[in-house]
Amino acid sequence: MANASLYDRLGGYNAIAAVVDSLMMRFGADPQLAKYFAGHGEDSKKRLRQLQAEMICQATGGPCFYLGRDMLTVHKGIGINGAEWQTAITHIIGVLDNFKVPDAEQKELLALLNSVKGDIVEKP
Secondary structure (H helix, E strand, O other): OOOOOHHHHHOOHHHHHHHHHHHHHHHHHOOOOHHHOOOOOHHHHHHHHHHHHHHHHHHOOOOOOOOOOOHHHHHOOOOOEHHHHHHHHHHHHHHHHHOOOOHHHHHHHHHHHHOOHHHHOOEO
16 A cells, blocks of 8 residues: 555545544634634534545545635634644644554644644744
8 A cells, every 4th residue: 555645544535534523523622722613603613624624635635626725814813823733733643543543644644734834823
């Protein structure tokens, strides 16, 4: 499976969607991050979940096509800081560990996420 895409090595769309679902529950339960989801109705939360799954699917080499806006536009003005970013990354690693995602795939996925950190984090 050395030539398989990260998407395939992660287990495909259903596995990515399950990770996103778990991650959104963690973010919503974390007092440091929950404020970013406050005021969103159920429909908005479902849309956000779908966009996240599609973005990860596409970014990892899957067949999805992400129709959302770029990360800079989406996060501009929210004021996410470095500590909040690190909290989110800690949750992501926890979810990936819970789903028994191997270290190599975790590192590859985290590298993708870190490549957009500058578009998401606005404060030190």
